[in-house]
Amino acid sequence: MDDVLKKLSLLKDTSRILSTSKARDRNDALKLIADEILASRDYILSENSKDVESARQKGMKESLIDRLVLNYRRIDEMVDACNEVVELKDPIGEVVDSYVREDGLKIYKTRVPLGVLSVIYESRPNVTVETTILALKSGNCILLKGGSDAINSNKAIVDVMKSALRKSNLPESAVELVEQTDRSVVDFLIKQRDYIDLVIPRGGKSLIEYVVQNSKVPVLETGAGVCHIFVDESANVEKSLAIVDNAKTQRPGTCNAVETLLVHEGIAQVFLPKLKELFDERHVEIRGCEQTQEIIQCVPATQEDWSTEYLDYIISVKVVCGLEEAIAHINKYSTKHSEAILTENYTNAMKFIDSIDSSAVYINASTRFTDGGQFGMGAEIGISTQKLHARGPVGLRDLTTTKYIIFGDYNIRR
Amino acid sequence: MDDVLKKLSLLKDTSRILSTSKARDRNDALKLIADEILASRDYILSENSKDVESARQKGMKESLIDRLVLNYRRIDEMVDACNEVVELKDPIGEVVDSYVREDGLKIYKTRVPLGVLSVIYESRPNVTVETTILALKSGNCILLKGGSDAINSNKAIVDVMKSALRKSNLPESAVELVEQTDRSVVDFLIKQRDYIDLVIPRGGKSLIEYVVQNSKVPVLETGAGVCHIFVDESANVEKSLAIVDNAKTQRPGTCNAVETLLVHEGIAQVFLPKLKELFDERHVEIRGCEQTQEIIQCVPATQEDWSTEYLDYIISVKVVCGLEEAIAHINKYSTKHSEAILTENYTNAMKFIDSIDSSAVYINASTRFTDGGQFGMGAEIGISTQKLHARGPVGLRDLTTTKYIIFGDYNIRR
Numbered sequence: 001m002d003d004v005l006k007k008l009s010l011l012k013d014t015s016r017i018l019s020t021s022k023a024r025d026r027n028d029a030l031k032l033i034a035d036e037i038l039a040s041r042d043y044i045l046s047e048n049s050k051d052v053e054s055a056r057q058k059g060m061k062e063s064l065i066d067r068l069v070l071n072y073r074r075i076d077e078m079v080d081a082c083n084e085v086v087e088l089k090d091p092i093g094e095v096v097d098s099y100v101r102e103d104g105l106k107i108y109k110t111r112v113p114l115g116v117l118s119v120i121y122e123s124r125p126n127v128t129v130e131t132t133i134l135a136l137k138s139g140n141c142i143l144l145k146g147g148s149d150a151i152n153s154n155k156a157i158v159d160v161m162k163s164a165l166r167k168s169n170l171p172e173s174a175v176e177l178v179e180q181t182d183r184s185v186v187d188f189l190i191k192q193r194d195y196i197d198l199v200i201p202r203g204g205k206s207l208i209e210y211v212v213q214n215s216k217v218p219v220l221e222t223g224a225g226v227c228h229i230f231v232d233e234s235a236n237v238e239k240s241l242a243i244v245d246n247a248k249t250q251r252p253g254t255c256n257a258v259e260t261l262l263v264h265e266g267i268a269q270v271f272l273p274k275l276k277e278l279f280d281e282r283h284v285e286i287r288g289c290e291q292t293q294e295i296i297q298c299v300p301a302t303q304e305d306w307s308t309e310y311l312d313y314i315i316s317v318k319v320v321c322g323l324e325e326a327i328a329h330i331n332k333y334s335t336k337h338s339e340a341i342l343t344e345n346y347t348n349a350m351k352f353i354d355s356i357d358s359s360a361v362y363i364n365a366s367t368r369f370t371d372g373g374q375f376g377m378g379a380e381i382g383i384s385t386q387k388l389h390a391r392g393p394v395g396l397r398d399l400t401t402t403k404y405i406i407f408g409d410y411n412i413r414r
Numbered sequence: 415m416d417d418v419l420k421k422l423s424l425l426k427d428t429s430r431i432l433s434t435s436k437a438r439d440r441n442d443a444l445k446l447i448a449d450e451i452l453a454s455r456d457y458i459l460s461e462n463s464k465d466v467e468s469a470r471q472k473g474m475k476e477s478l479i480d481r482l483v484l485n486y487r488r489i490d491e492m493v494d495a496c497n498e499v500v501e502l503k504d505p506i507g508e509v510v511d512s513y514v515r516e517d518g519l520k521i522y523k524t525r526v527p528l529g530v531l532s533v534i535y536e537s538r539p540n541v542t543v544e545t546t547i548l549a550l551k552s553g554n555c556i557l558l559k560g561g562s563d564a565i566n567s568n569k570a571i572v573d574v575m576k577s578a579l580r581k582s583n584l585p586e587s588a589v590e591l592v593e594q595t596d597r598s599v600v601d602f603l604i605k606q607r608d609y610i611d612l613v614i615p616r617g618g619k620s621l622i623e624y625v626v627q628n629s630k631v632p633v634l635e636t637g638a639g640v641c642h643i644f645v646d647e648s649a650n651v652e653k654s655l656a657i658v659d660n661a662k663t664q665r666p667g668t669c670n671a672v673e674t675l676l677v678h679e680g681i682a683q684v685f686l687p688k689l690k691e692l693f694d695e696r697h698v699e700i701r702g703c704e705q706t707q708e709i710i711q712c713v714p715a716t717q718e719d720w721s722t723e724y725l726d727y728i729i730s731v732k733v734v735c736g737l738e739e740a741i742a743h744i745n746k747y748s749t750k751h752s753e754a755i756l757t758e759n760y761t762n763a764m765k766f767i768d769s770i771d772s773s774a775v776y777i778n779a780s781t782r783f784t785d786g787g788q789f790g791m792g793a794e795i796g797i798s799t800q801k802l803h804a805r806g807p808v809g810l811r812d813l814t815t816t817k818y819i820i821f822g823d824y825n826i827r828r
Contacts (some may be wrong), residue, residue, distance in 0.1 A: 005484065016745065016769070016771070019768075019769075020768045020769055053602060069559065088619070099789055099790040099791075101788070101790070104434065104781065105779055107783075107789055107790070114801055114802075114824075115415060115771070115801070153645075158728075167431075173568050197801055197802075198801075198802065202597055212630075213630060216626075216627060218800070218802045236824065239824035240824070242824065242826055243824060243825075243826055244825055245826075246826035247826075250826075250827055333428065342824075353819045354433075354434045355430070355433075356435055357433065357529070357817075358431070358817070359528075359817065359818060360817070360818040360820060361817060361818070361819050361820065362820045362822060363819075363820065363822055364821075364822040364824045365519055365820055365822025365823075365824070365825040365826075366822075366823070366825065366826045366827050368826070368827040369469040369519065369521075369820065369825070369827055370818070374515070374827065375513055375514075375521055375818070376513040376515070386632070387528055387529070387611055387612075387632075387815035388528075388611075388632045388802065388803040389802040389803040389813050391816050391817070392523075392816070392818050401801040401802065402771065402805050402806070403771075403772070403774070403775060403803050403805070404773060404774040404775070404784075404789070404806050405767045405774075405775050405777075406774060406775065406776045406777065406783065407777050407778075407779075408776060408777055408779025408780075409779075410650065410653035410656065410657060410756075410778050410779070411657075411778070411779040411780065411783070412656055412657055412659075412660035412661075412664075412779075412780045412782070413660055413664055413780050413782040413783055413788065
């Protein structure tokens, strides 16, 4: 791990330089990265094709290969991402709070970079670019640890980004790639409290859980979404169907897609047959509780279904006797990501948002909105399901910490 | 640990009740606690005297006994603390950010309680009250784990607080005390991710370090302060002496007291003899670097001194050749708590605040101001030296997380 340690030490030193860098220099660096990626796309694609070829030889699943493979369109998306992040409001230096004492001492709470971020992720080369540009924009250095199957792609992309940084006013050592790709390097990284300020695991549940459980470095947990929608007795049936349809089928593989539907017993007889008809059309499998099975034909739900994130055309359905049961079910089984109530009853709506302990709680809207872009914060690094530091979509601001700067006139404490 | 687990389970359930409690009920509960403590002071004092007696028999140091012992004045301070916290602005429900989408979807980022806090602390019964009232004010439940030498005092105080809660609209199970006082219970607590949202170790360096290194639960690290003051060449000598005096001697046992003084070589010949004269008067021991030893008589500083938090009438002094060396020394040895520059040079002042990576950075003021009360946030739970979630004095706001609440009109994502 000597090589990794050397990079960490270099990143830490570089983080002091980045912390005093100017927003213009950071933005210029991002533009140069965009240009360099565009100019080097054939090189990146040829390195990427090595990864894709060996993945095919290994018999990797087609859905995973799809995340690995790059093409002109995906390169263009990387370039666009750089230019979009340039346009985002710079978070650094903002005075987030202030207090001027009676003795004239001026206390300003300001936003500053965290220092060194480390992102541990799967074989998705686009993540290499997306996380780097968010780190640089927010004045942070970044250590990238991608999946082994994307190593050639990642090396090429990092080479290209470093070449862009050499033309910029930022040091090229602001971005480093861990070239070892075995799991032991993860164990090593998550112990480096002296060098890494924040580790962000992006990927499967087991990786995230492993990092959260074992890291000595602070972790940003971007987690799974077992999202719920509760259809209350008073909900508008047609509009509710449209929301459930959107939340399940618009993009089932995302963490903000709905996985469990709770239906008030007073509306179940009307709602469920219509849902069945719609989801048959959409090829969505319904796994229902006993009461659901009495109303529509469906796969019987098991206990396990209530805590499963399908990320697929499957939904579990439970009939509940009312709001209280819905709230209790959600607070028990949800991953505290996104939940919605569909209702015309104002009191129930307000009670639902007060009582549900999740990062985003909706009244009469699809859970699919939980996303940095949809929430107006531009690019995001994930959806945090933890409570500390950042909760919900994680944007640029969440990649910062604060520093009090205090302007005195030789003030002493009495 | 069955007993502790039962309490944790109860606290978790209770946290759902507290999260929807009204500020009025929380404030009323604090007032009732104040009344009950005042009415029960003789009971508390008699239980406390048992602790003090057995501490004396064990031969506990007088300085530790001083922190353990209660009397009418200290009880009054507890009561005052309750009433002061009542007056603080309620943090819960505040909309900290908002975004209304083009499609009318209203997205509000609101402040909500964290849930269950656990405070692990030493034998200081006043901490029992202070942390509980901050937890309740911010809508959190709290599990207290105090030092074994204060167990009778803590039991009495928690009994009294619970008795007050029974008269209030909050459940008495919002506060629980761990009655086991051995270290193994700490190991148990810091693994309870399912029950505890935040653990706050308050106490010695070794306890904090142990919890930070081993906890699976998110930790708020309130840390040691190896605070620095850099006396630049252009500093006003008399005013600078007053600040160094204040920062060292006003209360040497606090984490924001200065421990290392860096003096520009261009002012050292003038400044150090005056410092020597002043600190001889104040009985402050000076431990100087070689250059310091050439100018004044002092104890030679060892390498260890640069990273030592004396919490005593001792100061280490190093002559530096300029701003750059001062910044490098501080970023190397500081615990990232509070540092100050004393200067008339504007450019140096601004460079210092940009370059120093600490929670509070001062120009021409004493480091002793780093304190929730002095910063206008009322009572504090400690000074955070970590970068995530909260940095610097930790007030009520930092005991909260956020929840997005989203008001829709059957909006779906396109």
